[in-house]
Amino acid sequence: MDLAHSLDNESAGEVIRCIDMHTTGEPVRIVYAGFPALTGETLLAQREQALKQYDHLRRRILLEPRGHYDMYGAIIRPSTELVESEEAHVGVLYAHNGGFGTMCGHATLALGRFLVDTQDPAVFPKRHELAVDPASGTVMVNLHAPCGIVRVTVPVVITAKGEKSDPSRPVSFLSPPAYATATQLPVSIPPELRWSQLGDRDAITIGVSYGGTYFAIVDVRELGLEQGLKEVDLDLVAPVLQTLKAYLNTHPDFLAACQHPPDKPLPYPYAVMVVDSGVGVRPDDVEGTEAGLCFFADNQIDRSPTGSCVVARMALAYAKGERRRGQRWAYNSLVSNHFGTGAFVGGIVETGVQQAAIMSGREAVVVRVEGGAYYTGTSSFIVEAGDSTSHSGFSMKSVMTSSN
Incomplete structure (x- = not known):
């Protein structure tokens, strides 16, 4: 045995x-x-x-x-x-x-x-x-x-x-109906939360869009990060996005833009996506490219281009008149830019979608997202008797927080 x-x-x-x-x-x-x-x-x-x-x-x-x-x-x-x-x-x-x-x-x-x-x-x-x-x-x-x-x-x-x-x-998937709820939402930043890169500005502008969950979408330079996403210093960027994500989840205008129909309860804004239209690997069969850095859940950093946010970004760009049906666009992450492969390709395949799930009669789109996926291994997880350390899992963040 x-x-x-x-x-x-x-x-x-x-x-x-x-x-x-x-x-x-x-x-x-x-x-x-x-x-x-x-x-x-x-x-x-x-x-x-x-x-x-x-x-x-x-x-x-x-x-x-x-x-x-x-x-x-x-x-x-x-x-x-x-x-x-x-x-x-x-x-x-x-x-x-x-x-x-x-x-x-x-x-x-x-x-x-x-x-x-x-x-x-x-x-x-x-x-x-x-x-x-x-x-x-x-x-x-x-x-x-x-x-x-x-x-x-x-x-x-x-x-x-x-x-x-x-x-x-x-592999590809067709999204559920996706739509923008705010194309240019002004967000005032309180003095105590402003990061140094903002300079003398006291507000930023974001988009809010639904791609199966809600995203705050913001241009990297709107945050004062003039270096963009070509060469990212995560030690510099991460605190900015953590501050912004936590603040947005308490901001009444942002939360109002994330309200979902009562019969489709989806409980919370999910992520902040920072985008840079000036960089990104561009496959041969697309019309344009951009890069993004996504902070989601409990400040988790997405290595992929974030498929659900490709849907949300397409819906936002369509609402702003920046994308049309049938356009294929490449969406990159820091990882796909680094390796030169792995971009997701998005394209709007249906427009004018109207259904009960869409609030206030907003026009929705259906987006196709394409990307590659690969096997890396198999696992069989057990817990031995007496193993209280691994029984419920842990993170070093939670260990350090409880120690203070």
Whole structure:
């Protein structure tokens, strides 16, 4: 008997099994077995149950010593109300260092590949319903995310054992309806919070846009960071964005712009995205490029270009008359700029979307986002009896905070 099997059998409690992947360097830990059954009749109810009853498992899976502060997770939900109604093939709960999210583009791209590649009906009961489109060599997966249906298209190759995902071509997804709620929102910065780079200015202007969750979108030079995102000193930029993110989450005008319809409860503004239209790797098949630096959740830094914010940025640019339907635009992160590969490509595929979920009759768009995702490993997580240090995970931030 090998050690791994022995530990599985002797461990306390259920073994949690995961597949690790990354998208432009941003990790996603896909939980496919061992997470407790969630009994909520809706996916949002399951999300609430996971938060109230099993948040220690989220921390165990993502934080130290099994992960790290910037780890990301996706917990497969085989049954949801939209799976039962046959609108979706499978559901997902997204998890990060601060809790459970409502939409995540990079995790969706990775999860699309895994769902095509798994053949285990216990993991994905409706896997047999996926069909190959012979003309495009792709498979579509209808994913039920907390923000709605996300339609994922996965390129495949045909083998003797059936189809499997093709890592040489990008995965893509079609977003739920996305829209801007403020194109140019003035935000006064109190004297005690102003950072030195602001100079003598006392306010900034931001955009607010919904791409499955809400983002504050701000030009890097609006923050007084004249060096832009070409050569970023994170020790300099991080405190500015942490200050801004915390302040915006208390600012009444920003919070008002993030209000969601009562029947679609999405609880909080998610992230600050700083953009720089002057830099960015530009693939051959796009009309333009830009770079971004995203601080999300509990000041987590996204290594990827942030797929849900590609959607939000497209919606904001459309509202400002800066993008049109059919335009393909490259969105880069610091990581994709560094390696010269890994940009997400976004394009608006539908405009004029009107539905009950859109507040005040705002016009929404549907955005296609493309990006590559890759496998990095597998994990089986256990907790031995008496191991209180790793039982619920921890971060050095929480350790140092509680020590003071």
